Amino acid sequence: MLDTDVKVVYQRPRGFEELPTHYCPGCTHGVAHRLIAEVLEEMGELEHTIGVAPVGCAVFAYNYFAFDFVEAPHGRAPAMATGIKRSLPDATVFTYQGDGDLASIGMGEIVAAASRGELITVIFINNTNYGMTGGQMAPTTLPGQVTTSSPMGRDVERQGYPIRTAELLSSLDGAAYVVRRSLHDPKNIRMAKKAIRTAFEVQKQGLGFSMVELLSTCPTNWGMTPANARVWLAEHMVPYYPIGDFKVSSSIAYDKPKGRD
Amino acid sequence: MQTEVIISGFGGQGTLYAGQVLAYAAMDEGKQVTWIPSYGPEMRGGTANCTVVISDEEIGSPTVKHPKAVLALNLPSLDKYEDMIAPGGCLVVNESMVNRKPERTDIRVVMLPANEIAREIGNERAANMVMLGALLANMDILPNEALEKALKNHTAQRLQKFVEMNIQALRRGGEYRAS
Amino acid sequence: MALELIKGNVAVAEAAVRAGLVSYFGYPITPQTELLEYLSARMPELNRAFVQAESELGAINMVYGAACTGRRTMTSSSSPGVSLMQEGLSYISCTELPVVIVDVVRGGPGLGNIAPSQSDYNQATRGGGHGEYHQIVLAPASVQEAIDLTTLAFDLAEKYRSVVMVLMDGSLGQMMEPAELPPFQPIKTEIPDWAVRGIPGRGKHVLTSINIDPPAQERTNIRLMTRWQQVEANEVRYKGYYLEDAEYLVVGYGTAGRISLSAVRAAREKGIKVGLLRPISLAPFPFKVLSDLAEQVKALLVVEMNNGQMLEDVRLAVANRKPIAFYGRMGGMVPFADDVLQEIEALAAGPLSQEEHPRDRWLAKMRVEFGTGA
Ligand SMILES: Cc1ncc(C[n+]2csc(CCOP(=O)(O)OP(=O)(O)O)c2C)c(N)n1
Ligand code: SF4
Numbered sequence: 001m002l003d004t005d006v007k008v009v010y011q012r013p014r015g016f017e018e019l020p021t022h023y024c025p026g027c028t029h030g031v032a033h034r035l036i037a038e039v040l041e042e043m044g045e046l047e048h049t050i051g052v053a054p055v056g057c058a059v060f061a062y063n064y065f066a067f068d069f070v071e072a073p074h075g076r077a078p079a080m081a082t083g084i085k086r087s088l089p090d091a092t093v094f095t096y097q098g099d100g101d102l103a104s105i106g107m108g109e110i111v112a113a114a115s116r117g118e119l120i121t122v123i124f125i126n127n128t129n130y131g132m133t134g135g136q137m138a139p140t141t142l143p144g145q146v147t148t149s150s151p152m153g154r155d156v157e158r159q160g161y162p163i164r165t166a167e168l169l170s171s172l173d174g175a176a177y178v179v180r181r182s183l184h185d186p187k188n189i190r191m192a193k194k195a196i197r198t199a200f201e202v203q204k205q206g207l208g209f210s211m212v213e214l215l216s217t218c219p220t221n222w223g224m225t226p227a228n229a230r231v232w233l234a235e236h237m238v239p240y241y242p243i244g245d246f247k248v249s250s251s252i253a254y255d256k257p258k259g260r261d
Numbered sequence: 262m263q264t265e266v267i268i269s270g271f272g273g274q275g276t277l278y279a280g281q282v283l284a285y286a287a288m289d290e291g292k293q294v295t296w297i298p299s300y301g302p303e304m305r306g307g308t309a310n311c312t313v314v315i316s317d318e319e320i321g322s323p324t325v326k327h328p329k330a331v332l333a334l335n336l337p338s339l340d341k342y343e344d345m346i347a348p349g350g351c352l353v354v355n356e357s358m359v360n361r362k363p364e365r366t367d368i369r370v371v372m373l374p375a376n377e378i379a380r381e382i383g384n385e386r387a388a389n390m391v392m393l394g395a396l397l398a399n400m401d402i403l404p405n406e407a408l409e410k411a412l413k414n415h416t417a418q419r420l421q422k423f424v425e426m427n428i429q430a431l432r433r434g435g436e437y438r439a440s
Numbered sequence: 441m442a443l444e445l446i447k448g449n450v451a452v453a454e455a456a457v458r459a460g461l462v463s464y465f466g467y468p469i470t471p472q473t474e475l476l477e478y479l480s481a482r483m484p485e486l487n488r489a490f491v492q493a494e495s496e497l498g499a500i501n502m503v504y505g506a507a508c509t510g511r512r513t514m515t516s517s518s519s520p521g522v523s524l525m526q527e528g529l530s531y532i533s534c535t536e537l538p539v540v541i542v543d544v545v546r547g548g549p550g551l552g553n554i555a556p557s558q559s560d561y562n563q564a565t566r567g568g569g570h571g572e573y574h575q576i577v578l579a580p581a582s583v584q585e586a587i588d589l590t591t592l593a594f595d596l597a598e599k600y601r602s603v604v605m606v607l608m609d610g611s612l613g614q615m616m617e618p619a620e621l622p623p624f625q626p627i628k629t630e631i632p633d634w635a636v637r638g639i640p641g642r643g644k645h646v647l648t649s650i651n652i653d654p655p656a657q658e659r660t661n662i663r664l665m666t667r668w669q670q671v672e673a674n675e676v677r678y679k680g681y682y683l684e685d686a687e688y689l690v691v692g693y694g695t696a697g698r699i700s701l702s703a704v705r706a707a708r709e710k711g712i713k714v715g716l717l718r719p720i721s722l723a724p725f726p727f728k729v730l731s732d733l734a735e736q737v738k739a740l741l742v743v744e745m746n747n748g749q750m751l752e753d754v755r756l757a758v759a760n761r762k763p764i765a766f767y768g769r770m771g772g773m774v775p776f777a778d779d780v781l782q783e784i785e786a787l788a789a790g791p792l793s794q795e796e797h798p799r800d801r802w803l804a805k806m807r808v809e810f811g812t813g814a
Contacts, residue, residue, distance in 0.1 A: 073520070075495065134473060136473065152484070281445065322776065323611065325776065
């Protein structure tokens, strides 16, 4: 055995079950899952975390994470997370929600949770459509984008304009950390991971509500190969949904925080 | 008289479409007919099947435990449905996608390499029509021409260019007889 | 007759369009989504209103508003979404507005699954929202019936200023059958005089569900109840099969009803004199005919895709005069005709005790067959 030269450079995070996922090939839900598992492992939080799954393609997220999970009614994850966090203030609590779940049916709950400064972290998957139900229009669907319920392309006159959720929530005083990242290439994925880490640190430090919006692909309902879907994301989504920090509370200390190892 | 047919394969093999062609043909022949798919998460890349019931009177259940005929376009379908076919029924197997022969002896079995045949005609995706042709040739459900007529009458304008190929596929499938 | 091979969900949508639907409001949910998707193209094409709401809460209240204008409006959803709409349905009922809602029921409770189910019978027929109100519930068993009942639903809604629910299940929504669509009705131009329309010189109209004064609420409820009596007197619908010489009776609606039809035929082939009653209006329920049939037959079998919800209405009608057996599957499981046939054979083999509740007997068998789940 070449035990001197062999170095592990990549392995399944401890926060993951050893299971194939049900996500479509090339879907970035898997990438987002991995980043969360890595961050929680690095922070030593795996044993203290409770996740809240949405209704959407990620409804089965609880199958893949190796820690406690609950599953919320459509859009209500921030309310359930609130109940959990208020009952177990020391736990790390996060929701994982799609754009239909969070920005359409669940807009009330997310706004209320953010404005209360609820100490939860929200991972928000923006893939511009309702994946699970077969690709209907979402609040995030781009102008002109064809979906199964905007068959002529989203007509902003009749169907309104897309919601920039991160910007919207950033206006709330209870929100401490609200940023947007993307999952379309390695550089952006690394940036996304850093942001997820910060969001969880914000929760640990009790600074307020934290959310990371992640621009994601849905190759199946977009009718594209995974590679083309990433290009489409970069070319169409990023210009409409700029990557950036929309709310970073001044008390956030970026470098220091350590987990509870 | 009532005949139930299950058509089963991978998503993308055109099983649901084949069932619809059969249902259109039955409707045009003045029969009662129901077409019902299995739907749900398993459809995404998994197996897709539908049940077609053809009858002379008002149809009760649109699904059956023991169908008179099964078209198995792949191995999981053969494994799942072989035992369910009613005795004396008919099993059409796509030889191109299975690695075993059916074991039942109380049913009629038609084996045919539907993918190869369809490829010869010009498009592997016509394998579903090859299978359907074989079914009608081996079971007295509808006149053979009914399917061809249905294809001509109920194919959308932009897809009419495929009708000839599908008809050929039906005919080639119709050359196979139960062993 | 121009028959088309048409999918249940799409058939209902097109039937509504032809009934003169002016506005549709909905939210995607399987196994109903094709209905919404179809209308997302069809309504704008005809210059009529289609809105994908932000939620079912939004959708039902958009319908509430649209109904206040006296023009034909509808929504559609499936179980979890219809649960969210219950508040709106209660308000709409109290405001006495005509609204059509299609519920393509799926397995529950909770998020459950998307398989066909009849588990929302109680919610639909008892009025799932708060307060005392009734809604008309129509349960088609075929695509043609779904079309016909959708057309009827709009007429009944207006006639009785009531919510009319078309209660389907996932399999009927997904199924294709040959069916004939009705001719186009023109959009109604005359607007009922209770509607809000903002026309000067007609006097002010207020539509509300608040009666802060309890006597006023009581009077409203008396009016609602009186109207419901008329519905009960005039709108009972059902279909009977092989009833004439029936010694046994199967009762089932919707998909369970048509599955039972296959079983009844098979039983007849075996010489069992069994008939089928398939209620079409679940509210009002066909109590009278069932009560008469209870005199005629030796025993009854109720078949449902739930835990015995219509069973309670059948028991009310039979009033312990004859033994009743129950066969149900739950959680999105659909019975096969063969299973129902076995139950009919057991029924005919008799005798059945009238002591125990039919549901208890059934549940004991289910526990043995499928485990307790505990
Ligand atoms: C009350 C209710 N309404 C509707 C649905 C149906 N439904 C399931 S998932 C979903 C949308 C999911 O889309 P999104 O949140 O964008 O997540 P994605 O699947 O794209 O990851 C909907 C509408 C439901 N389950 N419950
Ligand atoms: S439907 Fe879209 S979002 Fe859902 S798993 Fe497939 S690719 Fe991902």
